[in-house]
Amino acid sequence: xxxxxxxxxxxxxxxxxxxxxxxxxxxxxxxxxxxxxxxxxxxxxxxxxxxxxxxxxxxxxxxxxxxxxxxxxxxxxxxxxxxxxxxxxxxxxxxxxxxxxxxxxxxxxxxxxxxxxxxxxxxxxxxxxxxxxxxxxxxxxxxxxxxxxxxxxxxxxxxxxxxxxxxxxxxxxxxxxxxxxxxxxxxxxxxxxxxxxxxxxxxxxxxxxxxxxxxxxxxxxxxxxxxxxxxxxxxxxxxxxxxxxxxxxxxxxxxxxxxxxxxxxxxxxxxxxxxxxxxxxxxxxxxxxxxxxxxxxxxxxxxxxxxxxxxxxxxxxxxxxxxxxxxxxxxxxxxxxxxxxxxxxxxxxxxxxxxxxxxxxxxxxxxxxxxxxxxxxxxxxxxxxxxxxxxxxxxxxxxxxxxxxxxxxxxxxxxxxxxxxxxxxxxxxxxxxxxxxxxxxxxxxxxxxxxxxxxxxxxxxxxxxxxxxxxxxxxxxxxxxxxxxxxxxxxxxx
RNA sequence: GGUCCCAUCGUCUAACGGUUAGGACACCAGGUUUUCAUCCUGGCAAUAGGAGUUCGAUUCUCCUUGGGAUCACCA
Numbered sequence: 001x002x003x004x005x006x007x008x009x010x011x012x013x014x015x016x017x018x019x020x021x022x023x024x025x026x027x028x029x030x031x032x033x034x035x036x037x038x039x040x041x042x043x044x045x046x047x048x049x050x051x052x053x054x055x056x057x058x059x060x061x062x063x064x065x066x067x068x069x070x071x072x073x074x075x076x077x078x079x080x081x082x083x084x085x086x087x088x089x090x091x092x093x094x095x096x097x098x099x100x101x102x103x104x105x106x107x108x109x110x111x112x113x114x115x116x117x118x119x120x121x122x123x124x125x126x127x128x129x130x131x132x133x134x135x136x137x138x139x140x141x142x143x144x145x146x147x148x149x150x151x152x153x154x155x156x157x158x159x160x161x162x163x164x165x166x167x168x169x170x171x172x173x174x175x176x177x178x179x180x181x182x183x184x185x186x187x188x189x190x191x192x193x194x195x196x197x198x199x200x201x202x203x204x205x206x207x208x209x210x211x212x213x214x215x216x217x218x219x220x221x222x223x224x225x226x227x228x229x230x231x232x233x234x235x236x237x238x239x240x241x242x243x244x245x246x247x248x249x250x251x252x253x254x255x256x257x258x259x260x261x262x263x264x265x266x267x268x269x270x271x272x273x274x275x276x277x278x279x280x281x282x283x284x285x286x287x288x289x290x291x292x293x294x295x296x297x298x299x300x301x302x303x304x305x306x307x308x309x310x311x312x313x314x315x316x317x318x319x320x321x322x323x324x325x326x327x328x329x330x331x332x333x334x335x336x337x338x339x340x341x342x343x344x345x346x347x348x349x350x351x352x353x354x355x356x357x358x359x360x361x362x363x364x365x366x367x368x369x370x371x372x373x374x375x376x377x378x379x380x381x382x383x384x385x386x387x388x389x390x391x392x393x394x395x396x397x398x399x400x401x402x403x404x405x406x407x408x409x410x411x412x413x414x415x416x417x418x419x420x421x422x423x424x425x426x427x428x429x430x431x432x433x434x435x436x437x438x439x440x441x442x443x444x445x446x447x448x449x450x451x452x453x454x455x456x457x458x459x460x461x462x463x464x465x466x467x468x469x470x471x472x473x474x475x476x477x478x479x480x481x482x483x484x485x486x487x488x489x490x491x492x493x494x
Numbered sequence: 495g496g497u498c499c500c501a502u503c504g505u506c507u508a509a510c511g512g513u514u515a516g517g518a519c520a521c522c523a524g525g526u527u528u529u530c531a532u533c534c535u536g537g538c539a540a541u542a543g544g545a546g547u548u549c550g551a552u553u554c555u556c557c558u559u560g561g562g563a564u565c566a567c568c569a
Contacts, residue, residue: 066568334532374531375530
């Protein structure tokens with residue numbers, strides 16, 4: 001980026017941070033796979049960091065032993081890598097503020113908690129779960145909001161680590177700025193004595209993320225809308241800990257295909273790796289997810305990774321949720337596939353060839369690939385589009401009778417046309433141009449429309465639902481194969 | 495229910511308070527003397543409702559309606 005674009009960010013307390021000090025993080029909990037909602041949070045944080053030439057950090061928030069899913073931290077990491085969302089510091093690569101696994105940072109949280117205890121701003125929660133539930137039920141019966149601080153124990157016992165440690169809040173109204181949502185505000189009634197450390201010794205997200213963000217010098221806290229209502233409580237903690245507010249940016253949710261609900265795992269949100277397995281390109285996913293709630297103000301729809309880094313801005317992120325439209329995703333994937341050069345595309349389709357192509361040499365496969373590149377919407381389309389190049393298709397004359405154009409002619413007419421085609425092509429040089437000339441001449445001699453003749457030839461040599469431009473298809477198939485297939489098609493209908 | 499957030503075509507979105515409200519996906523109709531899932535052209539289609547401010551409101555304010563988030567020893 002050119003130096004002229006470097007600017008500084010102002011923090012709430014008036015301090016300035018320079019752009020290259022920008023540090024953003026993605027802080028998922030290892031409770032399952034990474035879905036598109038999570039990807040977007042990660043992506044936007046990554047874009048902010050990359051644009052500023054700052055750092056992007058991966059921190060795993062594994063403070064809930066009960067909900068943790070075995071192997072999901074690794075899954076998260078491989079998902080980010082597959083998408084090309086690379087991080088500068090993280091659990092597997094370390095960094096100046098290691099470890100990046102919260103479960104390994106328990107000693108980090110202790111002094112901060114102690115500081116609060118010492119200043120009388122944290123206390124042990126002596127109640128049982130049942131007692132708290134009773135308070136809650138009572139509040140509900142009286143139709144008022146339940147607040148723990150209404151039940152603060154008068155003489156809490158010394159905290160010995162076996163009870164939850166609660167924050168002694170100082171209720172007050174807040175107003176703050178959010179890079180996406182704008183100016184926000186809240187009243188004192190939403191501030192409560194939230195739990196800082198659970199009775200199992202692990203900190204809650206509410207406490208741990210604030211400590212870690214401060215320790216790790218995170219400048220931008222970018223996260224989903226679900227945390228918005230907790231924000232005032234966090235602000236209260238920042239103040240008590242004497243920490244400057246970072247820059248906040250709240251992302252609206254991605255909504256499911258139908259309905260308006262937040263797209264979550266329970267609503268059928270897919271593992272982002274599944275999209276890759278289904279033949280979507282990483283750059284498609286990045287582009288599509290970014291464009292879900294962000295645009296650069298121009299009419300550009302398709303962006304490369306570098307363009308996204310250059311053009312992204314939090315200020316242009318939409319405030320309302322956006323629906324995940326797979327149709328649009330499919331279209332966009334086609335756009336990205338077409339923009340790839342052949343060698344690059346060849347490398348990426350390695351796992352998508354049909355079985356029949358396994359032993360085929362590279363040169364041949366590239367020849368076929370070049371022909372079908374325009375037709376691919378996902379890499380997984382490759383087998384149906386190319387199988388007949390590598391193996392003899394089985395004639396299926398119902399494809400002829402079911403064809404809209406070919407329904408007009410009889411089987412005998414069709415066979416006559418194929419015979420004529422065969423003899424015409426036998427004397428062709430069989431490069432794409434000669435074939436085209438031969439076919440054009442054939443149109444004249446047979447008096448058929450291209451829609452009829454060419455549809456028929458296409459089916460007789462491929463028996464596939466779709467195929468590329470006819471003359472080039474025949475050229476790639478080669479003269480011998482083409483003639484043999486025409487013969488076979490005729491024989492099948494004897 | 496309390497609190498907070500949001501509101502332009504079916505969907506994703508653009509529009510210093512002044513535009514015939516623009517683009518894209520999808521859909522429909524043509525075209526590319528070649529089918530088809532590429533490509534090109536055209537078409538359909540939106541400011542949730544009501545007040546107010548203003549010469550003028552998609553844009554600012556309020557109300558209504560609708561949607562969402564959150565009210566855990568989950569994050």
